[in-house]
Amino acid sequence: MTTIFAHRGASGDYPENTMLAFTKAIEAGADGIELDVQMTKDGRIVVIHDETLDRTTSLKGFVKDTAYEKIRTADAAGKWKDSFKGVRIPLLSDVLRFAERADFLINIELKNSVFRYEGMEEEVIKKVRYYGLEQRVIFSSFNHESLALCHALAPEIERAVLTMDVLYRPERYLASIPASGYHPKLGTPAVSAEVIKHLAKHQAALRPFTVNRPEDMKQLIKAGADAFFTDYPKLALSIKEECCN
Structure with a gap:
């Protein structure tokens, strides 16, 4: 059964990476949420996709150069500012408390592919363990060295390789980290029924991003994809129900 992850929450209809988007995704019945973390100037882990505040908030500048006390005042409605004014950038701990x-x-x-964020892995792992969510969390990153460090620090937490490229013998690459998830970009040859079946034989999961078209959702569900990430979890769940009946 294909698992539906709400990409940055229900971000097709609500401000991305906000508690509102996460809450709406879970209310819609999503199996999981996907979120992005950056580190503030004073070492706090905040949930925001971009390295800068410019696109999604009322502030400007790099997250890494801004203290949390300032970031917490930002309006994080982004392009939805006329409809959802006043939503905030959550801390990772806010989301984990909700998940608990x-x-x-x-x-x-x-x-952490653009900026290394020294100590990020340790801080994120500490918070996941504090809330006892080790068995419900997947760490993913385009920085595969970071994933290897996560394995060394917290082997009990699942890891997944994010990539825009096609990996040769992905199961071998995953094993070298090690990781058990392969998260390629939809539309690349890495996403196919053949790759899904091949990885399943090696106990690895293919979970492509970002899947927003109904025809792509149907194709992945019928091919037996372990999961996919979508901005529209409600739509994905209705298609999943339709495919399974």
Whole structure:
């Protein structure tokens, strides 16, 4: 059964990476949420996709150069500012506290490919363990060295390789980290029924991003994809129900 992850929450209809988007995704019945983390100037882990505040908030500048006390005042409605004015950038701990009271998966993307964010892995792992969510969290990153460090620090937490490229013998590459998830971009040759079956034989999961077209959702569900990430979890769940009946 294909698992539906809400990409940055229900971000097709609500401001991305906000508690509102995460809450709406879970209310819609999503199996899990995906979120992105960056580190502030004073070492706090905040949930935001870009390295800068410019696109999604009322502030400007790099997250890494801004203290949390300032970031917490930002309006994070982004393009939805006329409809959802006043939503805030959450801390990772805000989301984990919410998850502690419910039952869903959390894919935490470590956004440390542009800036290294020294100590990010340790801080994120500490918070996941504090809330006892080790078995419900997946760490993903385009920085595969970071994933290897996550394995060394917390082997009990699942890891997944994010990539825009096609990997040769992906199961071997995953084993070298090690990781058990392969998260390629939809539209690349890495996403096919053949790759899904091949990885399944090696106990690895293919979970492509970002899947927003109904025809792509149907194709992946019928091919037996372990999961996919979508901005429209409600739509994906209705298609999943249709495919399974």
